[in-house]
Amino acid sequence: MTTSSPLFTPIDLGALKLKNRIVMAPLTRSRAVEGEVPTPLAIEYYSQRASTGLIISEATQISRQGQGYPATPGIFTDAQVEGWKPITEAVHAKGGLMVAQLWHVGRVSVSAYQPDGGPGVAPSAIAAKGEAMKPDFSMTPFETPRALTVDEIQGVVADYVHAAEMAKKAGFDGVEVHAANGYLIDQFLKDGANQRDDQYGGSVENRARFLLEVVAAVVEVWGAGRVGVRLSPSNGANDTMDSDPAPIFLHVAAALKPFGLAYLHLIEGEPGTPMSIKGGAPQLAAQMREAFGGPLMLNGGLTRELAEKAMTEGRADLVSIGVPVLANPDLVERWRTGAELNAPDKDTFYGGGAKGYTDYPTLAETKA
Numbered sequence: 001m002t003t004s005s006p007l008f009t010p011i012d013l014g015a016l017k018l019k020n021r022i023v024m025a026p027l028t029r030s031r032a033v034e035g036e037v038p039t040p041l042a043i044e045y046y047s048q049r050a051s052t053g054l055i056i057s058e059a060t061q062i063s064r065q066g067q068g069y070p071a072t073p074g075i076f077t078d079a080q081v082e083g084w085k086p087i088t089e090a091v092h093a094k095g096g097l098m099v100a101q102l103w104h105v106g107r108v109s110v111s112a113y114q115p116d117g118g119p120g121v122a123p124s125a126i127a128a129k130g131e132a133m134k135p136d137f138s139m140t141p142f143e144t145p146r147a148l149t150v151d152e153i154q155g156v157v158a159d160y161v162h163a164a165e166m167a168k169k170a171g172f173d174g175v176e177v178h179a180a181n182g183y184l185i186d187q188f189l190k191d192g193a194n195q196r197d198d199q200y201g202g203s204v205e206n207r208a209r210f211l212l213e214v215v216a217a218v219v220e221v222w223g224a225g226r227v228g229v230r231l232s233p234s235n236g237a238n239d240t241m242d243s244d245p246a247p248i249f250l251h252v253a254a255a256l257k258p259f260g261l262a263y264l265h266l267i268e269g270e271p272g273t274p275m276s277i278k279g280g281a282p283q284l285a286a287q288m289r290e291a292f293g294g295p296l297m298l299n300g301g302l303t304r305e306l307a308e309k310a311m312t313e314g315r316a317d318l319v320s321i322g323v324p325v326l327a328n329p330d331l332v333e334r335w336r337t338g339a340e341l342n343a344p345d346k347d348t349f350y351g352g353g354a355k356g357y358t359d360y361p362t363l364a365e366t367k368a
Protein backbone atom coordinates (compact mmCIF):
# COMPACT_ATOMS: atom_id res chain seq x y z
CA MET A 1 0.00 0.00 0.00
CA THR A 2 1.49 3.34 -1.06
CA THR A 3 2.05 6.04 1.53
CA SER A 4 2.22 8.84 -1.06
CA SER A 5 -1.52 9.28 -0.62
CA PRO A 6 -2.68 12.88 -0.09
CA LEU A 7 -4.36 11.67 3.13
CA PHE A 8 -1.04 11.53 4.95
CA THR A 9 0.30 14.92 3.91
CA PRO A 10 0.10 17.91 6.28
CA ILE A 11 -2.31 20.79 5.71
CA ASP A 12 -2.73 24.21 7.31
CA LEU A 13 -6.31 25.14 8.14
CA GLY A 14 -5.98 28.81 9.04
CA ALA A 15 -4.01 28.82 12.29
CA LEU A 16 -4.33 25.04 12.72
CA LYS A 17 -1.40 22.99 11.40
CA LEU A 18 -2.58 19.43 10.78
CA LYS A 19 -0.08 16.57 10.47
CA ASN A 20 -2.41 14.64 8.14
CA ARG A 21 -5.79 15.09 6.44
CA ILE A 22 -7.78 12.50 8.39
CA VAL A 23 -9.97 14.31 10.92
CA MET A 24 -12.00 12.69 13.69
CA ALA A 25 -15.62 13.66 12.97
CA PRO A 26 -17.79 14.91 15.87
CA LEU A 27 -19.42 11.95 17.63
CA THR A 28 -21.98 12.26 20.41
CA ARG A 29 -21.43 9.48 22.95
CA SER A 30 -23.89 10.47 25.73
CA ARG A 31 -21.55 9.60 28.58
CA ALA A 32 -21.39 12.96 30.39
CA VAL A 33 -21.63 12.92 34.17
CA GLU A 34 -23.58 15.15 36.59
CA GLY A 35 -23.89 18.75 35.40
CA GLU A 36 -23.30 17.71 31.78
CA VAL A 37 -19.56 17.59 32.54
CA PRO A 38 -17.61 15.32 30.17
CA THR A 39 -16.85 11.90 31.63
CA PRO A 40 -13.27 11.48 32.91
CA LEU A 41 -13.11 8.47 30.54
CA ALA A 42 -13.11 11.00 27.68
CA ILE A 43 -9.50 11.88 28.56
CA GLU A 44 -8.40 8.44 27.42
CA TYR A 45 -10.98 8.17 24.61
CA TYR A 46 -9.93 11.35 22.84
CA SER A 47 -6.19 11.03 23.48
CA GLN A 48 -6.31 7.49 22.00
CA ARG A 49 -7.40 9.18 18.75
CA ALA A 50 -4.77 11.99 18.75
CA SER A 51 -2.97 10.58 15.69
CA THR A 52 -5.73 12.05 13.52
CA GLY A 53 -4.85 15.45 12.05
CA LEU A 54 -7.59 17.11 14.10
CA ILE A 55 -10.21 15.98 16.59
CA ILE A 56 -13.61 17.63 16.46
CA SER A 57 -15.30 17.12 19.83
CA GLU A 58 -18.69 15.54 20.19
CA ALA A 59 -21.35 18.24 19.94
CA THR A 60 -21.36 20.38 23.10
CA GLN A 61 -24.42 22.41 23.97
CA ILE A 62 -23.89 26.15 24.38
CA SER A 63 -26.69 26.52 26.94
CA ARG A 64 -29.27 24.43 28.75
CA GLN A 65 -31.79 25.53 26.15
CA GLY A 66 -29.53 24.07 23.46
CA GLN A 67 -29.56 20.50 24.83
CA GLY A 68 -31.74 17.78 23.32
CA TYR A 69 -30.12 14.43 24.11
CA PRO A 70 -29.23 12.65 27.35
CA ALA A 71 -25.80 13.01 28.94
CA THR A 72 -24.31 15.28 26.28
CA PRO A 73 -21.56 17.53 27.66
CA GLY A 74 -21.95 21.30 27.72
CA ILE A 75 -19.45 24.12 27.29
CA PHE A 76 -21.09 26.90 29.27
CA THR A 77 -20.41 26.28 33.00
CA ASP A 78 -17.17 26.45 34.98
CA ALA A 79 -17.52 22.78 35.95
CA GLN A 80 -17.81 21.80 32.28
CA VAL A 81 -14.68 23.82 31.45
CA GLU A 82 -12.80 22.02 34.25
CA GLY A 83 -14.01 18.71 32.79
CA TRP A 84 -12.74 19.57 29.31
CA LYS A 85 -9.30 20.86 30.42
CA PRO A 86 -7.65 17.48 31.10
CA ILE A 87 -9.07 16.20 27.79
CA THR A 88 -7.52 18.95 25.65
CA GLU A 89 -4.28 18.66 27.68
CA ALA A 90 -4.07 14.91 27.06
CA VAL A 91 -4.71 15.35 23.32
CA HIS A 92 -2.00 18.03 23.14
CA ALA A 93 0.42 15.85 25.09
CA LYS A 94 0.03 13.22 22.35
CA GLY A 95 0.67 15.81 19.60
CA GLY A 96 -2.98 16.23 18.61
CA LEU A 97 -5.25 19.19 17.98
CA MET A 98 -8.85 19.51 19.15
CA VAL A 99 -11.71 21.91 18.44
CA ALA A 100 -15.03 22.08 20.29
CA GLN A 101 -18.20 21.63 18.29
CA LEU A 102 -20.69 24.30 19.44
CA TRP A 103 -24.28 23.06 19.41
CA HIS A 104 -27.83 24.27 19.89
CA VAL A 105 -30.40 21.64 18.91
CA GLY A 106 -33.35 24.03 18.52
CA ARG A 107 -36.61 22.13 17.92
CA VAL A 108 -34.96 18.75 18.42
CA SER A 109 -35.12 19.46 22.17
CA VAL A 110 -38.19 18.66 24.23
CA SER A 111 -39.60 20.25 27.38
CA ALA A 112 -37.84 17.74 29.65
CA TYR A 113 -34.54 19.51 28.87
CA GLN A 114 -35.72 23.09 28.91
CA PRO A 115 -34.85 25.37 31.84
CA ASP A 116 -38.42 26.77 31.84
CA GLY A 117 -40.09 23.37 31.24
CA GLY A 118 -41.61 24.72 28.01
CA PRO A 119 -41.03 23.49 24.46
CA GLY A 120 -37.73 23.86 22.64
CA VAL A 121 -37.10 26.90 20.45
CA ALA A 122 -36.86 27.19 16.68
CA PRO A 123 -37.15 29.67 13.82
CA SER A 124 -40.84 28.73 13.41
CA ALA A 125 -43.41 26.78 15.43
CA ILE A 126 -43.20 23.68 13.20
CA ALA A 127 -42.64 20.27 14.80
CA ALA A 128 -40.17 17.87 13.25
CA LYS A 129 -41.60 14.45 12.41
CA GLY A 130 -40.12 11.69 14.49
CA GLU A 131 -38.99 11.18 18.04
CA ALA A 132 -36.72 12.85 20.53
CA MET A 133 -34.73 11.08 23.23
CA LYS A 134 -35.61 12.05 26.79
CA PRO A 135 -32.99 12.44 29.56
CA ASP A 136 -33.76 8.84 30.65
CA PHE A 137 -32.96 7.59 27.07
CA SER A 138 -36.65 6.76 26.34
CA MET A 139 -38.26 8.07 23.15
CA THR A 140 -41.02 10.67 22.89
CA PRO A 141 -42.61 12.37 19.86
CA PHE A 142 -41.06 15.71 18.89
CA GLU A 143 -43.00 18.64 20.34
CA THR A 144 -44.10 21.77 18.52
CA PRO A 145 -41.37 24.31 19.27
CA ARG A 146 -41.78 27.97 20.13
CA ALA A 147 -40.62 30.49 17.50
CA LEU A 148 -37.79 32.71 18.74
CA THR A 149 -38.32 36.49 18.83
CA VAL A 150 -35.67 38.69 17.24
CA ASP A 151 -34.43 39.69 20.72
CA GLU A 152 -34.17 36.04 21.71
CA ILE A 153 -32.18 35.30 18.55
CA GLN A 154 -29.66 37.90 19.69
CA GLY A 155 -29.62 36.17 23.08
CA VAL A 156 -28.72 32.86 21.41
CA VAL A 157 -25.89 34.59 19.51
CA ALA A 158 -24.65 35.83 22.92
CA ASP A 159 -24.78 32.23 24.19
CA TYR A 160 -22.53 31.18 21.29
CA VAL A 161 -20.07 33.92 22.27
CA HIS A 162 -20.07 32.74 25.89
CA ALA A 163 -19.54 29.12 24.84
CA ALA A 164 -16.72 30.15 22.47
CA GLU A 165 -15.02 31.96 25.36
CA MET A 166 -15.46 28.94 27.62
CA ALA A 167 -13.94 26.70 24.92
CA LYS A 168 -10.87 28.94 24.99
CA LYS A 169 -10.61 28.58 28.77
CA ALA A 170 -10.93 24.80 28.37
CA GLY A 171 -7.80 24.71 26.18
CA PHE A 172 -9.33 23.85 22.81
CA ASP A 173 -7.47 24.88 19.65
CA GLY A 174 -10.58 26.39 18.08
CA VAL A 175 -14.29 25.80 17.56
CA GLU A 176 -16.59 24.34 14.95
CA VAL A 177 -20.02 25.91 14.56
CA HIS A 178 -22.47 23.02 14.19
CA ALA A 179 -24.80 24.23 11.45
CA ALA A 180 -25.74 20.75 10.18
CA ASN A 181 -28.07 17.80 10.79
CA GLY A 182 -31.33 19.61 11.45
CA TYR A 183 -30.25 21.52 14.57
CA LEU A 184 -31.01 25.19 15.26
CA ILE A 185 -28.78 26.86 12.66
CA ASP A 186 -29.76 24.30 9.98
CA GLN A 187 -33.41 24.93 10.91
CA PHE A 188 -32.89 28.60 10.03
CA LEU A 189 -31.17 27.73 6.73
CA LYS A 190 -33.85 25.35 5.40
CA ASP A 191 -37.31 26.35 4.29
CA GLY A 192 -38.87 23.15 5.62
CA ALA A 193 -38.28 24.47 9.17
CA ASN A 194 -38.05 28.23 8.62
CA GLN A 195 -41.26 29.98 7.60
CA ARG A 196 -40.45 33.35 9.17
CA ASP A 197 -41.45 36.53 7.39
CA ASP A 198 -38.94 38.83 9.10
CA GLN A 199 -35.24 39.44 8.40
CA TYR A 200 -34.44 35.83 9.43
CA GLY A 201 -36.72 34.05 6.95
CA GLY A 202 -37.72 33.96 3.28
CA SER A 203 -34.85 34.85 0.94
CA VAL A 204 -31.56 32.96 1.01
CA GLU A 205 -29.93 36.10 2.44
CA ASN A 206 -32.43 36.17 5.31
CA ARG A 207 -32.23 32.45 6.09
CA ALA A 208 -28.41 32.63 6.16
CA ARG A 209 -28.44 35.67 8.50
CA PHE A 210 -28.47 33.78 11.81
CA LEU A 211 -25.55 31.52 10.79
CA LEU A 212 -23.53 34.50 9.59
CA GLU A 213 -24.23 36.43 12.81
CA VAL A 214 -23.10 33.44 14.88
CA VAL A 215 -19.96 33.01 12.78
CA ALA A 216 -19.09 36.73 12.98
CA ALA A 217 -19.55 36.66 16.77
CA VAL A 218 -17.48 33.50 17.29
CA VAL A 219 -14.74 34.82 14.97
CA GLU A 220 -14.50 37.87 17.26
CA VAL A 221 -13.59 35.50 20.09
CA TRP A 222 -11.25 33.13 18.30
CA GLY A 223 -10.05 34.78 15.09
CA ALA A 224 -11.23 33.31 11.79
CA GLY A 225 -8.25 30.96 11.49
CA ARG A 226 -9.52 28.89 14.41
CA VAL A 227 -13.18 28.66 13.41
CA GLY A 228 -14.80 26.06 11.16
CA VAL A 229 -18.44 25.58 10.09
CA ARG A 230 -20.25 22.26 9.54
CA LEU A 231 -23.12 22.06 7.05
CA SER A 232 -25.32 19.26 5.69
CA PRO A 233 -27.04 20.60 2.57
CA SER A 234 -29.34 17.68 1.94
CA ASN A 235 -29.17 14.68 4.29
CA GLY A 236 -32.62 15.49 5.76
CA ALA A 237 -31.44 14.68 9.31
CA ASN A 238 -34.02 15.37 12.02
CA ASP A 239 -36.66 15.96 9.35
CA THR A 240 -35.05 19.24 8.30
CA MET A 241 -34.99 19.70 4.55
CA ASP A 242 -34.85 22.47 2.01
CA SER A 243 -37.00 22.38 -1.12
CA ASP A 244 -34.00 23.48 -3.23
CA PRO A 245 -30.65 23.12 -1.39
CA ALA A 246 -28.31 24.47 -4.09
CA PRO A 247 -29.21 28.20 -3.96
CA ILE A 248 -29.11 28.55 -0.16
CA PHE A 249 -25.94 26.47 0.30
CA LEU A 250 -24.03 28.10 -2.56
CA HIS A 251 -25.03 31.46 -1.08
CA VAL A 252 -23.80 30.37 2.37
CA ALA A 253 -20.46 29.11 0.99
CA ALA A 254 -19.88 32.41 -0.81
CA ALA A 255 -20.98 34.46 2.22
CA LEU A 256 -18.55 32.56 4.46
CA LYS A 257 -15.62 33.21 2.09
CA PRO A 258 -14.74 36.76 3.29
CA PHE A 259 -14.26 35.57 6.89
CA GLY A 260 -11.21 33.48 5.87
CA LEU A 261 -12.29 30.61 8.14
CA ALA A 262 -10.10 27.63 9.01
CA TYR A 263 -12.37 25.30 7.05
CA LEU A 264 -15.82 24.44 5.78
CA HIS A 265 -17.01 20.95 6.78
CA LEU A 266 -19.60 19.28 4.58
CA ILE A 267 -21.63 16.12 5.20
CA GLU A 268 -22.39 14.69 1.77
CA GLY A 269 -22.52 10.99 1.06
CA GLU A 270 -20.46 9.89 -1.91
CA PRO A 271 -22.64 8.83 -4.86
CA GLY A 272 -23.70 5.21 -4.59
CA THR A 273 -22.84 4.81 -0.88
CA PRO A 274 -25.42 4.24 1.88
CA MET A 275 -24.82 7.83 3.02
CA SER A 276 -25.58 9.27 -0.42
CA ILE A 277 -28.02 12.10 -0.46
CA LYS A 278 -31.73 11.41 -0.27
CA GLY A 279 -34.10 12.43 -2.99
CA GLY A 280 -31.50 12.83 -5.73
CA ALA A 281 -30.38 16.26 -4.49
CA PRO A 282 -27.33 17.62 -6.32
CA GLN A 283 -23.83 16.88 -5.03
CA LEU A 284 -22.67 20.32 -4.01
CA ALA A 285 -19.20 19.77 -2.55
CA ALA A 286 -17.17 20.77 -5.61
CA GLN A 287 -19.24 23.91 -6.22
CA MET A 288 -19.24 24.87 -2.55
CA ARG A 289 -15.49 24.36 -2.34
CA GLU A 290 -15.04 26.80 -5.19
CA ALA A 291 -17.50 29.36 -3.78
CA PHE A 292 -15.95 29.16 -0.28
CA GLY A 293 -12.38 29.40 -1.54
CA GLY A 294 -10.81 27.88 1.62
CA PRO A 295 -10.14 24.33 2.81
CA LEU A 296 -13.13 22.00 2.38
CA MET A 297 -13.46 18.99 4.69
CA LEU A 298 -15.76 16.27 3.36
CA ASN A 299 -17.58 13.65 5.45
CA GLY A 300 -20.01 10.80 4.99
CA GLY A 301 -19.42 7.09 4.54
CA LEU A 302 -15.84 7.53 3.36
CA THR A 303 -13.48 4.59 3.10
CA ARG A 304 -9.79 5.22 2.45
CA GLU A 305 -10.40 4.72 -1.27
CA LEU A 306 -13.42 7.05 -1.42
CA ALA A 307 -11.58 9.66 0.65
CA GLU A 308 -8.66 9.69 -1.78
CA LYS A 309 -11.04 9.79 -4.74
CA ALA A 310 -12.90 12.80 -3.32
CA MET A 311 -9.59 14.60 -2.87
CA THR A 312 -8.13 13.77 -6.28
CA GLU A 313 -11.43 14.62 -8.02
CA GLY A 314 -11.48 18.11 -6.46
CA ARG A 315 -14.35 17.79 -3.99
CA ALA A 316 -12.27 17.98 -0.82
CA ASP A 317 -8.97 19.14 0.67
CA LEU A 318 -9.31 16.79 3.64
CA VAL A 319 -11.86 14.39 5.13
CA SER A 320 -13.49 13.68 8.46
CA ILE A 321 -14.21 10.14 9.52
CA GLY A 322 -16.81 9.19 12.13
CA VAL A 323 -17.69 5.57 12.87
CA PRO A 324 -14.38 4.09 11.64
CA VAL A 325 -12.45 6.36 14.07
CA LEU A 326 -14.92 5.54 16.84
CA ALA A 327 -14.07 1.85 16.41
CA ASN A 328 -10.38 2.26 15.50
CA PRO A 329 -8.36 4.58 17.72
CA ASP A 330 -5.41 4.07 15.35
CA LEU A 331 -7.35 4.46 12.09
CA VAL A 332 -4.58 6.62 10.58
CA GLU A 333 -2.04 3.82 11.05
CA ARG A 334 -4.51 1.20 9.80
CA TRP A 335 -5.23 3.20 6.63
CA ARG A 336 -1.52 3.86 6.15
CA THR A 337 -0.69 0.16 6.29
CA GLY A 338 -3.86 -1.24 4.73
CA ALA A 339 -4.68 -3.16 7.92
CA GLU A 340 -8.09 -4.58 8.77
CA LEU A 341 -10.50 -2.47 10.80
CA ASN A 342 -12.32 -3.24 14.05
CA ALA A 343 -16.09 -3.50 13.58
CA PRO A 344 -18.15 -0.85 15.38
CA ASP A 345 -20.55 -1.94 18.14
CA LYS A 346 -23.72 0.12 17.65
CA ASP A 347 -25.17 -0.90 21.01
CA THR A 348 -22.49 1.09 22.82
CA PHE A 349 -22.54 4.24 20.65
CA TYR A 350 -24.68 6.18 23.17
CA GLY A 351 -24.49 5.91 26.94
CA GLY A 352 -22.63 3.49 29.16
CA GLY A 353 -19.02 3.43 30.27
CA ALA A 354 -15.70 2.16 28.96
CA LYS A 355 -17.20 -0.68 26.89
CA GLY A 356 -17.34 0.39 23.26
CA TYR A 357 -15.64 3.65 24.25
CA THR A 358 -12.04 3.24 25.35
CA ASP A 359 -11.65 -0.50 24.80
CA TYR A 360 -11.39 -0.78 21.01
CA PRO A 361 -7.92 -2.30 20.48
CA THR A 362 -5.13 -0.81 18.42
CA LEU A 363 -3.36 -3.02 15.89
CA ALA A 364 -0.48 -3.52 18.31
CA GLU A 365 -2.87 -4.57 21.07
CA THR A 366 -4.63 -7.00 18.71
CA LYS A 367 -1.31 -8.63 17.81
CA ALA A 368 -0.08 -8.78 21.41
Ligand SMILES: Cc1cc2nc3c(=O)[nH]c(=O)nc-3n(C[C@H](O)[C@H](O)[C@H](O)COP(=O)(O)O)c2cc1C
Pocket (backbone or CB within 6 Å): 025, 026, 027, 028, 029, 057, 058, 059, 101, 178, 180, 181, 230, 267, 275, 299, 300, 301, 302, 320, 321, 322, 323, 324, 349, 350
Ligand atom coordinates in the same frame (compact mmCIF):
# COMPACT_ATOMS: atom_id res chain seq x y z
C1 LIG B 1 -22.66 7.78 17.26
C2 LIG B 1 -22.70 9.01 16.38
C3 LIG B 1 -22.72 10.26 16.96
C4 LIG B 1 -22.69 11.42 16.16
N1 LIG B 1 -22.64 12.66 16.76
C5 LIG B 1 -22.48 13.77 16.01
C6 LIG B 1 -22.26 15.03 16.62
O1 LIG B 1 -22.19 15.17 17.86
N2 LIG B 1 -22.12 16.10 15.81
C7 LIG B 1 -22.18 16.01 14.45
O2 LIG B 1 -22.04 17.01 13.75
N3 LIG B 1 -22.36 14.81 13.85
C8 LIG B 1 -22.48 13.70 14.59
N4 LIG B 1 -22.60 12.47 13.97
C9 LIG B 1 -22.42 12.38 12.53
C10 LIG B 1 -20.94 12.06 12.21
O3 LIG B 1 -20.10 13.14 12.55
C11 LIG B 1 -20.74 11.74 10.73
O4 LIG B 1 -21.28 12.78 9.96
C12 LIG B 1 -21.40 10.42 10.33
O5 LIG B 1 -21.05 9.37 11.23
C13 LIG B 1 -21.00 10.00 8.91
O6 LIG B 1 -19.59 9.87 8.84
P1 LIG B 1 -18.90 8.43 8.83
O7 LIG B 1 -19.55 7.66 7.71
O8 LIG B 1 -17.44 8.69 8.58
O9 LIG B 1 -19.18 7.80 10.15
C14 LIG B 1 -22.68 11.30 14.75
C15 LIG B 1 -22.71 10.03 14.18
C16 LIG B 1 -22.71 8.90 14.96
C17 LIG B 1 -22.69 7.54 14.30
